[in-house]
Amino acid sequence: MYSREEAKKLKEKFWTGFGQFMALVPGEDGQKINWINYKTGIRHLFFRMDADNKNAHIYIEIAHPDEGIRLLMFEQFQTYRTLLHAELDEEWEWDATYYDAYGKPTSRIGKRLDTRVSVFRQEDWPDLIAFFKPRMMALDAFWSTARYGFDLFK
Template structure:
């Protein structure tokens, strides 16, 4: 069992190493990008990566407080579903009625990797191999689809 401080330090070390590794890659549009804090330019719309003691998750999350806006954004993503899955090279889960860790309503499109721990440094290679191509693919998708979401800015 890890103390709260050890958990914080291990997570911080992993994400720092991941960020350093990803800093070698430019965005699809050739610009420099902060992979860890990816800016979609749309309020309440995020690309999020997370990992814990058994699961890694990468997701597109939108969390507008207005259910109608969340539904409109979901419709917009559905219009781009085939493009998204083609660029990702795989199908992702679509959850249009979920809540975040604070109980706030969200919609999300995500992929998980089970059985790998951020607390085991020997598994960091598998976690990076999970996150890296998917984050690069999300960036490629966003460079094509972002203009359709300008109405939500």
């Protein structure tokens, strides 16, 4: 078992390495992208990756504090569902009301890695990278087309 500080350092090491690896990958439109902290340009809309000692997740999170606007944004994503899944080449789970670790209501569209992996085992890092990289690139390709449909939420 790792101390809290050791666990924090291992996670930082993974995400720093992943960020350096992905820095070589241009975005769909040819621009440089901070893949770890992807900027959608829409407040309260995030593309997130998470890994812990058991799982890895990638997801679109709609965290608008106004429930009505959050659900409108989720509905807007539903109109792009076919395009999203075509870019991802897989189906993702859709949850209009998801409660985060702090009990805050959000909406999520995401995918969990089906095999058990741990960010704390360096031998699992290639599997984590193989999970995150193509999906983040597909999200970027999707967003380069779909983002204009979300301008009303800016």
